[in-house]
Structures are given as C-alpha cells and as structure tokens.
Amino acid sequence: MDGTIHGQGYFRETFTAHCWNADGHWIYLTAHRGNVTGWVSVAYVYYTDMGPMGYC
Template sequence: MLRIANRVAVVAAVIGAMLTSGAVASTAESASAAQRSQVGVQSRAGYFLGDGINIRNAPNGPVILGKGYRGETFTAHCWNGNGLWIYLTAHRGNVTGWVSVSWVFYTNNGPMGYC
C-alpha cells in the first residue's frame, strides 16, 4: 500500500513539474498555436461566377476598384473575419480588393487564412 502511495506521489510531482515548466501546453495555448498557423497558409485560385462583379476597397466598402467577369481568374489571398468576403487579385487588370464569396468559385482546395 505504501508503494502505491509513493508511486502516486512521484507521478503527481512529475506532472506538476511538467506543467510549471511549460512542457505540457494548455488547451488554450494549443488553440492559439493552431490559429497562428492559419495566418501563413496558401492562396487559392478561382474564377468569377458573374459579370461585372465589384472588387471593393473593403468588405462591402463604398469604393469600387475594378470589376470581375464570368470565367475570369483570380488568386484569393484570405477571408475577412466572418468569412463572407475574400481579398483577391483579379488576373485581368491585376486589381486587388474585396469580393463577396457569393460571386466566386475556387478551383483548388486547401486551407486559406483570415486577413
């Protein structure tokens, strides 16, 4: 019985030392690390689904920087915080700005981060 109590005490001491030394990350730290890894993910290719799609200066912004047309290609760089707008560069005219995700189609899969 004494041996079991000693083993439990040793295990508790080791776990305590690991937690205080930072050897074991908390769930919040792990989640934070996962979010940081999303920042540097790759862009996606795609094309516009309609004609005269506004490329704006901000999500739902008032300034129209250019237009995208059905079938024209772009490179999407990132999403805004709610995922409803993407920041992209239209290949025709090399215009970079924000477009509603309702008007685009991605031609490749993979992770894309938030801006």
C-alpha cells in the same frame, strides 16, 4: 461594408485568393486581368478548395 469599386469581374475570369474576412463572407483577392486587388463577396465568385487560406 463601405468602399470603392475597383473593377468588375467577368465569367471565367481567374483570380488569386489571399484570405477571408473574420465571418467568411468576403475574400481578399487579386484578379489576374489588370492585376486589381480588393474584396469581393463570396456570393459573386466560384472557387475550389485548392489549399488552406487563412483570415486577414
């Protein structure tokens, strides 16, 4: 995947997840600090199942 880096997430930083990509390896999210929106690999975030999230 090719793209632009919009920022860096930090330990215990919170975010709102919006949707998965088709293979489930990337999450489209909005970081609460700075209100930055973009894609992140699931390898770099910890998330809980707080409800259904569909595909983008």
